[in-house]
Amino acid sequence: MPAAPVSEKAAQAASIGSLTMRGASGVAGRTLYDKIWDAHAVAERADGMTLLYIDRHLLHEVTSPQAFEGLELAGRQPWRLDANLATPDHNLPTTNRAAGIGGIEDEIARTQVIALDDNCRRFGIREFKMTDPRQGIVHVVGPEQGATLPGMTIVCGDSHTSTHGAFAALAQGIGTSDVEHVLATQCLAQRKAGNMRVTATGQLRRGVTAKDLILAIIRQIGTAGATGHTIEFAGSAVRALSMEARMTLCNMSIEAGGRAGMVAVDDATIEYLRGRPFAPSGELLEQAEAYWRGLVSDPDAEFDRTAELDASLLSPQVSWGTSPELVLGIDEAVPSPDAFQEPARRELCERALAYMDLAPGMPIRDVTLDRIFIGSCTNARIEDLRAAAEVAKGRRVASSIREALVVPGSGLVKRQAEAEGLDVVFREAGFEWRDAGCSMCLAMNNDRLYPGERCASTSNRNFEGRQGHLGRTHLVSPAMAAAAAVNGRFADVREYL
Amino acid sequence: MQAFDTHTGLVAPLDRANVDTDQIIPKQFLKSIRRTGFGDNLFDAWRFRDEGDMTKTANEREINREFVLNEPRYQGASVLVTRTNFGCGSSREHAVWALLEYGFRCVIAPSFADIFSGNSLQNGLLLVTLPDDTVGELIDRAQTVPGFSLTVDLPEQTIAGEGFAASFDIEPERKRLLAEGLDEIAQTLRYADAIHAFEDKHRQQMPWVFAQPGG
Numbered sequence: 001m002p003a004a005p006v007s008e009k010a011a012q013a014a015s016i017g018s019l020t021m022r023g024a025s026g027v028a029g030r031t032l033y034d035k036i037w038d039a040h041a042v043a044e045r046a047d048g049m050t051l052l053y054i055d056r057h058l059l060h061e062v063t064s065p066q067a068f069e070g071l072e073l074a075g076r077q078p079w080r081l082d083a084n085l086a087t088p089d090h091n092l093p094t095t096n097r098a099a100g101i102g103g104i105e106d107e108i109a110r111t112q113v114i115a116l117d118d119n120c121r122r123f124g125i126r127e128f129k130m131t132d133p134r135q136g137i138v139h140v141v142g143p144e145q146g147a148t149l150p151g152m153t154i155v156c157g158d159s160h161t162s163t164h165g166a167f168a169a170l171a172q173g174i175g176t177s178d179v180e181h182v183l184a185t186q187c188l189a190q191r192k193a194g195n196m197r198v199t200a201t202g203q204l205r206r207g208v209t210a211k212d213l214i215l216a217i218i219r220q221i222g223t224a225g226a227t228g229h230t231i232e233f234a235g236s237a238v239r240a241l242s243m244e245a246r247m248t249l250c251n252m253s254i255e256a257g258g259r260a261g262m263v264a265v266d267d268a269t270i271e272y273l274r275g276r277p278f279a280p281s282g283e284l285l286e287q288a289e290a291y292w293r294g295l296v297s298d299p300d301a302e303f304d305r306t307a308e309l310d311a312s313l314l315s316p317q318v319s320w321g322t323s324p325e326l327v328l329g330i331d332e333a334v335p336s337p338d339a340f341q342e343p344a345r346r347e348l349c350e351r352a353l354a355y356m357d358l359a360p361g362m363p364i365r366d367v368t369l370d371r372i373f374i375g376s377c378t379n380a381r382i383e384d385l386r387a388a389a390e391v392a393k394g395r396r397v398a399s400s401i402r403e404a405l406v407v408p409g410s411g412l413v414k415r416q417a418e419a420e421g422l423d424v425v426f427r428e429a430g431f432e433w434r435d436a437g438c439s440m441c442l443a444m445n446n447d448r449l450y451p452g453e454r455c456a457s458t459s460n461r462n463f464e465g466r467q468g469h470l471g472r473t474h475l476v477s478p479a480m481a482a483a484a485a486v487n488g489r490f491a492d493v494r495e496y497l
Numbered sequence: 498m499q500a501f502d503t504h505t506g507l508v509a510p511l512d513r514a515n516v517d518t519d520q521i522i523p524k525q526f527l528k529s530i531r532r533t534g535f536g537d538n539l540f541d542a543w544r545f546r547d548e549g550d551m552t553k554t555a556n557e558r559e560i561n562r563e564f565v566l567n568e569p570r571y572q573g574a575s576v577l578v579t580r581t582n583f584g585c586g587s588s589r590e591h592a593v594w595a596l597l598e599y600g601f602r603c604v605i606a607p608s609f610a611d612i613f614s615g616n617s618l619q620n621g622l623l624l625v626t627l628p629d630d631t632v633g634e635l636i637d638r639a640q641t642v643p644g645f646s647l648t649v650d651l652p653e654q655t656i657a658g659e660g661f662a663a664s665f666d667i668e669p670e671r672k673r674l675l676a677e678g679l680d681e682i683a684q685t686l687r688y689a690d691a692i693h694a695f696e697d698k699h700r701q702q703m704p705w706v707f708a709q710p711g712g
Binding site: 039040042043045047048049051053055056062063065066069074076079080082090091106108109111112115145149151152157158159161173174175176177178180181184185186187189190191193223224227228254255257259277278279280284285287288291323344345347348351442443444451461463464465466469470 | 513514515517519520523524525527528529530531532542548551580581582585586587588589590591593608610611612615616619620668669670673674681682684685686687688689691692695696699703704705706707708709710711
């Protein structure tokens with residue numbers, strides 16, 4: 001089949017979408033979210049909830065055991081086995097992995113990993129077990145395997161499922177009851193959310209990354225800025241991002257309150273998918289591509305909410321408080337509660353200052369660190385590791401840093417990094433090179449902060465205690481984390497490039 | 498799940514915005530493979546001064562007497578009044594299980610995070626959204642009026658207590674699910690034929706969605 005011009009492909013794609021479109025067609029343009037929603041709406045239940053068909057369901061050990069138990073108690077079977085893909089990630093140790101499950105010291109964590117293995121075996125669900133090189137953080141594994149495809153509806157019992165929206169998929173985090181519901185029915189019962197567009201104009205400058213962009217967006221719109229809405233990230237700065245960078249961007253939609261965030265399909269989307277195990281190839285790929293090219297919002301589509309920012313004005317960002325909206329540019333100083341008008345915001349600021357042990361007016365560059373964490377579903381892909389290694393190369397982790405961890409997002413990311421010699425760069429600089437998992441993003445394994453410790457982290461949440469009881473988290477990009485590691489305190493990574 | 502009709506209970510004020518699910522139930526308790534056993538660790542890092550884990554019982558712990566839920570006057574509270582964006586962050590349904598098991602049947606706030614809201618619905622925890630000012634008034638009353646209680650009437654969509662009355666909005670489908678305590682999966686499986694029909698059509702239109710590695 002000869003490649004059709006883009007416009008023709010878009011027309012073809014739209015025609016598939018319209019087959020399932022409800023209501024009057026051709027009246028107003030549809031957003032990307034509208035199109036995917038329309039293409040998956042099965043029925044409206046008598047109670048008014050829409051049943052949305054789910055194409056891909058990702059599972060991990062923490063939020064699935066009660067769902068499997070529920071299925072079993074009700075005598076139900078999974079609706080469509082091949083929609084599911086499981087891997088353990090939250091609980092796994094990042095050392096001594098050759099020892100397998102027996103190497104998990106924490107008995108309760110070990111039980112949970114064994115439960116995932118047992119449930120997958122009993123129900124017949126494909127699982128990348130902890131010793132499989134394809135194991136990794138579920139949101140790194142899905143795209144890496146091509147199990148995440150444009151136009152899909154994707155769910156997982158994890159709020160960072162929004163990551164997969166980078167592929168113009170409708171990807172949402174769900175709770176355990178919904179995990180059971182999706183297993184049993186292949187549907188999610190939902191009300192449609194509103195449409196929100198966040199436009200980043202201009203271009204990010206060198207040393208400023210997708211992580212800095214999303215932190216700046218959350219600072220601007222707040223942690224409830226997208227509540228009740230699906231975000232579409234648009235604009236020239238978003239278009240210029242690699243697929244991995246788009247995953248970083250969409251990953252933190254939830255930190256802005258958006259259950260799902262997405263980026264429209266373009267050449268980068270299609271190119272990324274070529275040759276990946278679950279992705280179509282040959283004629284099926286051409287057929288898919290014709291549809292995927294239409295996964296963009298129509299020019300006349302209307303959004304319920306919009307926000308805009310100029311990406312070219314951004315500097316590298318650092319979070320200072322205990323909410324992802326409490327963010328500063330590297331040249332800024334910690335704010336005073338007086339800077340906030342609203343009483344609730346002022347109180348949030350006061351609590352954050354106390355918890356983080358920071359004083360108003362302190363330049364963020366003067367904040368010294370105890371630990372460094374480079375990893376998580378936000379920033380543990382190969383491009384993230386390359387960016388950190390570029391800064392670490394030929395330098396040393398400051399002697400005041402107790403531990404600097406690099407935790408690849410998957411076994412395959414680790415393998416790729418080692419093939420490029422990044423492990424050597426990190427080790428020579430004094431970083432620890434670990435095995436794949438969620439690790440110190442949420443500290444369910446042994447990688448954690450101890451009370452009062454302060455960490456520069458490439459993860460996504462700076463909540464109280466998130467990385468360990470009474471630990472203090474500052475969210476940054478991988479390159480900024482590496483710069484903080486060698487400097488012992490925050491630094492402008494642009495001075496290291 | 499437990500059906501919700503009317504409920505009368507003591508009100509506890511949690512005067513904080515953006516309470517995230519990591520605070521509601523910290524990660525070390527998510528290692529459980531059960532649906533129960535989370536109530537003792539609700540707001541663990543705030544209720545206790547020492548770090549908890551799944552092997553410690555509440556009486557071995559160092560209680561934070563300053564935390565509101567530890568004040569004698571709020572013991573037995575079943576209605577929680579709190580600030581905006583309650584339940585943000587992680588999707589962990591354990592947060593809802595912990596609130597219910599502790600004894601809360603209803604949470605009142607100006608707004609709730611989306612995933613938390615869905616999880617609450619699935620478990621019969623009623624979330625009532627009221628304007629900022631009204632919530633402020635309720636928090637004030639819970640702090641100043643000894644034994645301040647509220648009656649939450651879901652069918653009538655009203656809340657009433659000493660010197661206080663308000664009505665609230667709730668989406669009809671949410672109201673029905675809560676009022677009837679229905680098994681959601683059973684509700685959906687009534688549409689099994691429609692799901693099958695959709696799936697057949699979907700498979701024809703988008704066969705790549707169903708493709709498996711190596712074939």
